[in-house]
Amino acid sequence: MAKDHTKQIKTMGLMRQVQKDCFSMRLRVAGGQIGAEQFKKVYEIAQQYGEGYIHLTSRQGIEIPFIKLGDIVAIKCELGKAGLELGSSGPRVRAVTACQGSAICPSGLIDTTALANELDKRYFAKDLPHKFKLGVTGCKNNCLKAEENDLGIKGGIQPTWEKTNCDFCGRCEAVCPGKAIKVYKCNQTLVFAQDNCVNCGKCVKSCPLDAWQGKSGFLVYFGGTLGNQIATGKQFIPLIFEKPALFRLIDATLAFFVKYGKPKERFRRTIERVGWDVLKRELSDTITEKTKDVSEHIFDVVAR
Numbered sequence: 001m002a003k004d005h006t007k008q009i010k011t012m013g014l015m016r017q018v019q020k021d022c023f024s025m026r027l028r029v030a031g032g033q034i035g036a037e038q039f040k041k042v043y044e045i046a047q048q049y050g051e052g053y054i055h056l057t058s059r060q061g062i063e064i065p066f067i068k069l070g071d072i073v074a075i076k077c078e079l080g081k082a083g084l085e086l087g088s089s090g091p092r093v094r095a096v097t098a099c100q101g102s103a104i105c106p107s108g109l110i111d112t113t114a115l116a117n118e119l120d121k122r123y124f125a126k127d128l129p130h131k132f133k134l135g136v137t138g139c140k141n142n143c144l145k146a147e148e149n150d151l152g153i154k155g156g157i158q159p160t161w162e163k164t165n166c167d168f169c170g171r172c173e174a175v176c177p178g179k180a181i182k183v184y185k186c187n188q189t190l191v192f193a194q195d196n197c198v199n200c201g202k203c204v205k206s207c208p209l210d211a212w213q214g215k216s217g218f219l220v221y222f223g224g225t226l227g228n229q230i231a232t233g234k235q236f237i238p239l240i241f242e243k244p245a246l247f248r249l250i251d252a253t254l255a256f257f258v259k260y261g262k263p264k265e266r267f268r269r270t271i272e273r274v275g276w277d278v279l280k281r282e283l284s285d286t287i288t289e290k291t292k293d294v295s296e297h298i299f300d301v302v303a304r
Contacts, residue, residue: 009023009069010089010090011088011089011090011092012072012086012088013025013026013027013028013086013087013088013089014026014067014069014072014086015063015089017065017066019066021068021069022065022066022067022068023067023068023069024055024063024064024065024066024067025050025063025064025065025067025072025075025086026057026061026062026063026086026087026088026089027042027061027062027063027064027079027084027085027086027087028084028085028086028087028088028095028120028124029060029061029062029087029095030095030096030098030116030117030119030120030124031060031096031097031098031112031113031116031117031120031136032060032097032098032116033113034062034084035082035083037082038082038083038084040082041078041079041081041082041084042054042062042064042082042084044078045064045075045078045079046064049064049066049067049068049071049074049075050064050065050066050067051065051066053065059094059095059097059133060095060097060098061087061095088124088125089131090131091127091128091129091130091131091263091264092125092126092127092128092131092132093123093124093125093126093128093132093133093134093254094131094132094133094134095120095124096116096119096120096123096124096134096135096136097116097133097134097135097136097144097149098112098113098115098116098135098136098137098144099112099136099137099138099143099144100112100113100138101113101115101136101138101155102138102155102216105138105139106205107138107139107141107205108138108139108155109138109139109155109156109157109201109216110136110138110155110216110217110218112136112137112138112144112155115136115153115243116136118243119134119136119250122247122250123250123254126254128254128257128258128261129257129258129261129262129263129264129265129270130261130263130264130265130266130267131266132150132151132254132257132267133149133150133151134149134150134151134152134153134250135148135149135152135153136152136153136154137152137153137154137155138154138155139154139155139156139200139201140154140156140177140198140199140200140201140202142154146219146221146224146233147221147224147232147233147235148224148225148226148232148233149221149224149233150222150223150224150225150233150266150267150268151220151221151222151233151250151253151267152220152221152224152233153218153219153220153221153246154218154219154220154221154235155201155216155217155218155219156199156200156201156216156217156218156219156239157199157200157201157204157214157215157216157217157239158199158214158215158217158239158241159192159197159199159201159203159204159212159213159214160212160213160214161190161192161203161211161212161213162210162211162212162213163190163211165209165210165211166190166209166211167209167211168183168184168185168188168189168190169183169185169208170183170185171206171207171208172190172202172203172206172207172211172212174206175202175203175206176200176202176203177198177200177202178196178197178198178200179193179196180192180193180194180195180196180197180198181193181203199217199219199239201214201216215241216241217239217240217241218239218240218241218246219235219239219240220235220237220240220246220249221233221234221235222234222235222236222253222267222271222279223267223268223271223272224268225266225267225268229266229268229269231268234276236280237249237283245286248286249283249286251286252282252283252285252286253279253283255282256270256278256279256282256283257270260273260274260278
């Protein structure tokens with residue numbers, strides 16, 4: 001098979017197997033969720049065109065092995081009946097992963113499923129210098145490991161305290177991982193060190209009297225990668241509260257990768273070659289003036 005033809009087939013989401021003329025067919029799945037009826041169709045295709053089983057990938061995807069090229073047109077037709085389509089591979093935005101988020105999980109701070117679907121519609125299969133992975137996790141428990149993605153999103157909360165509702169029980173201090181809260185029950189005083197807050201929202205969720213309130217938002221991590229070279233993504237922008245601002249930030253991130261990235265160079269390597277300060281500068285214009293005021297000192301530590 002010609003090299004160009006093989007590349008085109010891979011772009012369609014068909015991975016060559018060691019078995020001659022066989023391909024593992026990747027499906028487009030956003031946030032790890034498909035409908036039960038859709039899953040029935042996947043089962044039928046695996047039975048009819050594959051070898052009766054499917055593979056669940058490490059990034060919440062579905063692949064059907066032992067597919068023949070001659071069956072692709074018929075399979076695409078069958079997938080279309082169930083609202084499914086082929087996935088993608090190669091140098092482009094891959095499927096978005098997500099935990100179940102606030103719609104299901106008691107710990108969730110954001111609706112990860114809804115966000116994953118929006119990200120999928122906006123960015124899936126966008127051509128880039130190399131593959132680019134997006135992941136969404138609902139809270140600081142970090143089930144989807146936001147820092148391992150080229151761009152990871154984690155739910156966070158900006159907490160506020162209302163003294164009149166507080167009985168100074170100390171629960172918030174006990175659960176705070178950043179040691180940002182100190183309660184003095186004897187003289188009815190609470191000290192909140194904002195700089196130590198990690199936006200986990202545990203104070204809000206643990207308070208029995210709603211003395212702690214909070215606004216949910218998105219923490220964004222840049223440059224994570226696994227594989228042959230492992231690196232942890234960095235978070236240097238404070239909480240983003242509105243989706244339009246989040247999307248502008250992602251748009252600017254992908255534009256940075258297109259502008260500076262070399263073919264077959266992962267996003268992290270591009271950042272390290274060009275400089276974190278350049279990424280910081282090109283992203284800073286995409287956030288609101290209010291956010292910029294808060295983030296000035298945070299941008300200064302991006303390279304640490």
